[in-house]
Amino acid sequence: MKLTNxxxxxAMALGLATAAVAEDPTKVGFxxxxxxxxxxxxxxxxxxxxxxxxxxxxxxxxxxxxxVAEGPxxxxxxxxxxxxxxxxxxxTSFGYMDPTNNVAAKFPDVKFEHATGYKRNTENVSTYSAxxxxxxxxQGTIAGHMTESNIxxxxxxYPIPEVIxxxxxxxxxxxxxxxxxxxxxxxxxxxxxPAKEADAAKVLIExxxxxxxxxxxxxAPQAAAQxxxxxxxxxxxxxxxxxxxxxxxxxxxxxxxxxxxxRTKAVMDGTWTSTDTWDGIGAGMVGIGxxxxxxxxxxxxxxxxxxxxxxxxxYHAFTGPITKQDGSAWLADGETADDxxxxxxxxxxxxxxxxxxx
Amino acid sequence: MIRLEKRPQPSKAWSLATPLVAVLATMLAGGLLFAILGKxxxxxxxxxxxxxxxxxxxxxxxxxxxxxGAPLVLIAIGLSLGFKAGIWNIGAEGQYIMGALFGAGxxxxxxxxxxxxxxxxxxxxxxxxxxxxASIPAYLKVRFGTNEILVSLMLVYVAEQFLASMSLGxxxxxxxxxxxxxxxxxxYESAYNADLIAGTGMHWxxxxxxxxxxxxxxxxxxxxxGYHIRLTGEAPRAAKFAGVNPSRLILFCLGTSGxxxxxxxxxxxxxxxxxxxxxxxxxxxxxxxxxxxxxxLHPVGILLAGGLMALTYIGGDIAQANLQLPSSxxxxxxxxxxxxxxxxxxxxxxxxxxxxxxxx
Numbered sequence: 001m002k003l004t005n006x007x008x009x010x011a012m013a014l015g016l017a018t019a020a021v022a023e024d025p026t027k028v029g030f031x032x033x034x035x036x037x038x039x040x041x042x043x044x045x046x047x048x049x050x051x052x053x054x055x056x057x058x059x060x061x062x063x064x065x066x067x068v069a070e071g072p073x074x075x076x077x078x079x080x081x082x083x084x085x086x087x088x089x090x091x092t093s094f095g096y097m098d099p100t101n102n103v104a105a106k107f108p109d110v111k112f113e114h115a116t117g118y119k120r121n122t123e124n125v126s127t128y129s130a131x132x133x134x135x136x137x138x139q140g141t142i143a144g145h146m147t148e149s150n151i152x153x154x155x156x157x158y159p160i161p162e163v164i165x166x167x168x169x170x171x172x173x174x175x176x177x178x179x180x181x182x183x184x185x186x187x188x189x190x191x192x193x194p195a196k197e198a199d200a201a202k203v204l205i206e207x208x209x210x211x212x213x214x215x216x217x218x219x220a221p222q223a224a225a226q227x228x229x230x231x232x233x234x235x236x237x238x239x240x241x242x243x244x245x246x247x248x249x250x251x252x253x254x255x256x257x258x259x260x261x262x263r264t265k266a267v268m269d270g271t272w273t274s275t276d277t278w279d280g281i282g283a284g285m286v287g288i289g290x291x292x293x294x295x296x297x298x299x300x301x302x303x304x305x306x307x308x309x310x311x312x313x314x315y316h317a318f319t320g321p322i323t324k325q326d327g328s329a330w331l332a333d334g335e336t337a338d339d340x341x342x343x344x345x346x347x348x349x350x351x352x353x354x355x356x357x358x
Numbered sequence: 359m360i361r362l363e364k365r366p367q368p369s370k371a372w373s374l375a376t377p378l379v380a381v382l383a384t385m386l387a388g389g390l391l392f393a394i395l396g397k398x399x400x401x402x403x404x405x406x407x408x409x410x411x412x413x414x415x416x417x418x419x420x421x422x423x424x425x426x427g428a429p430l431v432l433i434a435i436g437l438s439l440g441f442k443a444g445i446w447n448i449g450a451e452g453q454y455i456m457g458a459l460f461g462a463g464x465x466x467x468x469x470x471x472x473x474x475x476x477x478x479x480x481x482x483x484x485x486x487x488x489x490x491x492a493s494i495p496a497y498l499k500v501r502f503g504t505n506e507i508l509v510s511l512m513l514v515y516v517a518e519q520f521l522a523s524m525s526l527g528x529x530x531x532x533x534x535x536x537x538x539x540x541x542x543x544x545x546y547e548s549a550y551n552a553d554l555i556a557g558t559g560m561h562w563x564x565x566x567x568x569x570x571x572x573x574x575x576x577x578x579x580x581x582x583x584g585y586h587i588r589l590t591g592e593a594p595r596a597a598k599f600a601g602v603n604p605s606r607l608i609l610f611c612l613g614t615s616g617x618x619x620x621x622x623x624x625x626x627x628x629x630x631x632x633x634x635x636x637x638x639x640x641x642x643x644x645x646x647x648x649x650x651x652x653x654x655l656h657p658v659g660i661l662l663a664g665g666l667m668a669l670t671y672i673g674g675d676i677a678q679a680n681l682q683l684p685s686s687x688x689x690x691x692x693x694x695x696x697x698x699x700x701x702x703x704x705x706x707x708x709x710x711x712x713x714x715x716x717x718x
Binding site for chain 1: 640678680
């Protein structure tokens, strides 16, 4: 009798538990390196989070923590989310790579998604990134046409493969339409620091640059270009449309929403597996912001044609012949770059002056 | 009418009470701020102060308090010695970075050799790196009379550039696919500053912080150098007559705080952080200044203050995730703590008197 009672109550408890699980919303956590109001990188990730909420409504609960320093703090925040019942956690900065994998090893039932990294030590870690260099190709084409001084300024963040890929892609396509073009590169050594970014933009403008490309996240370079007058810029990570139609003539937009929705859905359906995603314009992860009227119609048409070719895969942004800066051959005529080389790219292509900082 | 009246003697009671009053005032003003942001103030304060210590997941957060607090206490102890004597080392962040670079550099140089002597050598190198970096402003002050506040602060930015250079160049992980950052020392047993008892957060840095507290207490209360430090701070002229050598004192105070900051950096890079990376430093060197003052420049006070700061960091992150408080609100909350402390400090030396001023 006693045993039956026990079993009945256990069964009831189990029934209750299953019911609770069914009604329990899927909890999705986001760890951000900057403030959600940075207007760039973190802002777009948070837009992705909001899209997840809009898509699934009551069926999801999202939490986020912003301004999380890379290192032990990140590990603590990720652990905290996992402890508090998150089912899926997106960690959105390269420096979260080891912390994400460390925590993932301790919570095998929680799924982890790390942006821009390459380590998937356990079955519950995926990595994802966007082929921003495709957007850089479109930018380079517009920049090459638009520059009158033939000097394009480039604000680099850190000399890591992702940033170097962007510089090379922009340069190759600027050079294609304007053989006299020259790139001046300033390294800011930050992802987000409005004061430093503004200084970098001013230095480049003083050196004669009339096009500024940036791989940092704030709108400070846009403001500096606006103050200087005859300089054009491109929005980075986010559209930065408030600086259009000039100086901002177009932008590269990170659109994480489709990916975040798909991955959340996969967790809900139980179909989530560890993957390595690297999507570009075609899949919609990289968007090209509206090209403003400051750009002549034929240039705009050429840029849009390039965008279409990149999107349908008929053209690869790194198509040979391409020679490295040191003069050695990289890609033969018609050959396209493989993802492995692109992922670890640590060299400039021929024609770019200066050295990658070491 | 309320007036301030200077006390004939600084009030001992207020000196002890102000940190507590400051914490209470911060809770009140912070609660008001959270209420204006539309969050439940009681729940927010409870989350920040209670959750890490006694909440559901306290088993995880308590060790994290040690991890977060140890570098703060270690650095703040060093700073307090100088601050007591009126020697202002504002550049502990730079010394922290250099300690980490020197220490990690030694460890990485031995990779992949496994030997017992590697970690002790790293500790020595870490202390040396911090000492070296702090000795620059010390030497310049002694030799040329430069301002140690400016020099030590500026050297932080120089150290940050070294850090970036090392992460991208010399110390870059050769197996890291070209990405910046060194090998992870957590995966290199001889160099890994692991928890002494797994899961307790008790790594060598925590032990060092506790030793530093005792060392500073003995130094200040039982030792001639400590007496000289206190004398120089309280009565510089008397110190001169008592034969205190100001140059030696500057070299000692800045050097010691450099060593402790360097050690903090070494224990962090070889333990919780594991990696030399561009964003390795997260402001411990600056936060330690707050900790030193919050602890009234007293070793035991600093120990408590370090724990309190760590609590607001960890509790603040929990409040962000659970209540969706913006991180800037948490930062304002932490800033209030120092503000109220300095404000209430006034009551140590002054008393409020109500009514009309007496006619003299």
